[in-house]
Amino acid sequence: xxxxxxxxxxxxxxxxxxxxxxxxxxxxxxxxxxxxxxxxxxxxxxxxxxxxxxxxxxxxxxxxxxxxxxxxxxxxxxxxxxxxxxxxxxxxxxxxxxxxxxxxxxxxxxxxxxxxxxxxxxxxxxxxxxxxxxxxxxxxxxxxxxxxxxxxxxxxxxxxxxxxxxxxxxxxxxxxxxxxxxxxxxxxxxxxxxxxxxxxxxxxxxxxxxxxxxxxxxxxxxxxxxxxxxxxxxxxxxxxxxxxxxxxxxxxxxxxxxxxxxxxxxxxxxxxxxxxxxxxxxxxxxxxxxxxxxxxxxxxxxxxxxxxxxxxxxxxxxxxxxxxxxxxxxxxxxxxxxxx
Amino acid sequence: xxxxxxxxxxxxxxxxxxxxxxxxxxxxxxxxxxxxxxxxxxxxxxxxxxxxxxxxxxxxxxxxxxxxxxxxxxxxxxxxxxxxxxxxxxxxxxxxxxxxxxxxxxxxxxxxxxxxxxxxxxxxxxxxxxxxxxx
Numbered sequence: 001x002x003x004x005x006x007x008x009x010x011x012x013x014x015x016x017x018x019x020x021x022x023x024x025x026x027x028x029x030x031x032x033x034x035x036x037x038x039x040x041x042x043x044x045x046x047x048x049x050x051x052x053x054x055x056x057x058x059x060x061x062x063x064x065x066x067x068x069x070x071x072x073x074x075x076x077x078x079x080x081x082x083x084x085x086x087x088x089x090x091x092x093x094x095x096x097x098x099x100x101x102x103x104x105x106x107x108x109x110x111x112x113x114x115x116x117x118x119x120x121x122x123x124x125x126x127x128x129x130x131x132x133x134x135x136x137x138x139x140x141x142x143x144x145x146x147x148x149x150x151x152x153x154x155x156x157x158x159x160x161x162x163x164x165x166x167x168x169x170x171x172x173x174x175x176x177x178x179x180x181x182x183x184x185x186x187x188x189x190x191x192x193x194x195x196x197x198x199x200x201x202x203x204x205x206x207x208x209x210x211x212x213x214x215x216x217x218x219x220x221x222x223x224x225x226x227x228x229x230x231x232x233x234x235x236x237x238x239x240x241x242x243x244x245x246x247x248x249x250x251x252x253x254x255x256x257x258x259x260x261x262x263x264x265x266x267x268x269x270x271x272x273x274x275x276x277x278x279x280x281x282x283x284x285x286x287x288x289x290x291x292x293x294x295x296x297x298x299x300x301x302x303x304x305x306x307x308x309x310x311x312x313x314x315x316x317x318x319x320x321x322x323x324x325x326x327x328x329x330x331x332x333x334x335x336x337x338x339x340x
Numbered sequence: 341x342x343x344x345x346x347x348x349x350x351x352x353x354x355x356x357x358x359x360x361x362x363x364x365x366x367x368x369x370x371x372x373x374x375x376x377x378x379x380x381x382x383x384x385x386x387x388x389x390x391x392x393x394x395x396x397x398x399x400x401x402x403x404x405x406x407x408x409x410x411x412x413x414x415x416x417x418x419x420x421x422x423x424x425x426x427x428x429x430x431x432x433x434x435x436x437x438x439x440x441x442x443x444x445x446x447x448x449x450x451x452x453x454x455x456x457x458x459x460x461x462x463x464x465x466x467x468x469x470x471x472x473x474x475x
Contacts, residue, residue, distance in 0.1 A: 012433050039411045040432065040450040042459055048449040052393075076459060089354050089449055089461070091390055320469060338408065 005058020009049035034259025046151035047132035071107030104289030133262030138186035148259025152267035169211035175291035207293035226252030226269030367425035
């Protein structure tokens with residue numbers, strides 16, 4: 001029981017982080033880039049494309065899917081489902097269970113855990129999980145440098161599995177570090193230094209350590225590790241504290257290419273790992289959001305080779321891109337618009 | 341109030357549902373017909389199918405003057421879908437000078453417009469990028 005297929009979708013457009021720094025006359029010239037949704041792309045359209053790629057990779061008929069769980073923190077609605085119209089658009093049967101997960105960047109791993117439980121209990125056979133976000137930072141803030149866009153989906157099944165689910169561990173305090181009011185539209189942060197130390201790092205470390213202890217493993221037991229792709233400094237602090245090497249993190253790192261893709265980031269990282277993982281290799285994925293973290297582990301099996309030719313690899317999205325300038329980025333994300 | 345018109349054409353717009361004549365194979369989109377315009381059988385039976393995902397550009401134009409919510413210039417193409425059926429669609433991820441008659445395109449789910457804050461999605465087409473294709 002575990003992942004039987006996966007798929008990613010990243011918008012075509014990228015903005016270089018140094019473009020943002022230049023626009024704000026900052027001295028620092030940060031490296032890296034982030035993905036930006038086009039005018040006509042939103043959480044739902046990105047999710048659709050990731051799901052299509054996952055269905056293709058799993059080599060499954062849409063009519064064999066029993067549920068669709070969608071995780072996002074950037075739904076344009078406080079009421080209105082995204083999972084339900086997505087079920088229709090993908091051509092899934094009308095008796096499919098559609099559930100929306102949200103409120104934290106942990107949403108897609110919450111969906112993943114709910115799906116794994118439903119498959120394990122044999123209530124459902126095949127579940128489509130998708131994480132999708134179009135993140136936009138307030139102009140001139142540090143989040144503007146990381147807020148990216150992307151989606152990733154995976155199919156959970158009892159049969160045709162390429163990565164077996166092993167176990168999970170959670171750590172929850174309710175620490176308040178980032179929130180978005182309906183009125184402001186942009187995320188707000190608590191005190192930066194304090195939030196770094198007691199938010200992301202503490203929660204990621206405790207969930208990961210908890211799972212390692214539960215499984216009787218050490219940091220070296222895992223071939224690949226993906227941590228919530230929120231900020232490079234946070235990832236390196238947490239991984240250093242846990243004793244992970246850059247080599248273990250390498251395959252799942254997507255922050256430098258796509259930015260922080262919110263609830264999609266763990267599934268994008270997991271997909272990038274599965275693109276190159278070998279049978280027998282073990283993967284640890286740790287998500288974080290809103291004072292709670294989740295660690296999940298998977299073991300790749302030999303069936304991964306059978307489906308590899310069906311995949312649209314994450315590498316193709318890293319390579320296939322078009323750069324836009326900062327002003328175009330502001331217009332594309334509707335941060336500024338023409339006065340009528 | 342957008343609910344009634346949206347719901348009326350929901351299956352055609354949100355999942356590209358089309359109707360194939362069981363007598364001659366003509367694919368009707370978006371109309372659900374009683375009489376087949378090709379074999380003239382009346383009434384004919386139509387099977388519900390899903391268009392795509394790929395097709396070829398039969399002809400195109402480039403729209404420059406569009407309402408404010410669109411971002412011109414936008415190529416607009418008539419596409420012959422691989423499994424039958426013709427659609428008229430906007431072309432995404434493609435600059436006007438990259439357009440060619442006969443080019444291979446695939447369906448792409450995109451936001452078309454917003455009304456009262458509600459996002460309405462449907463299908464555009466985009467060029468099939470070589471190298472992204474499964475072997």
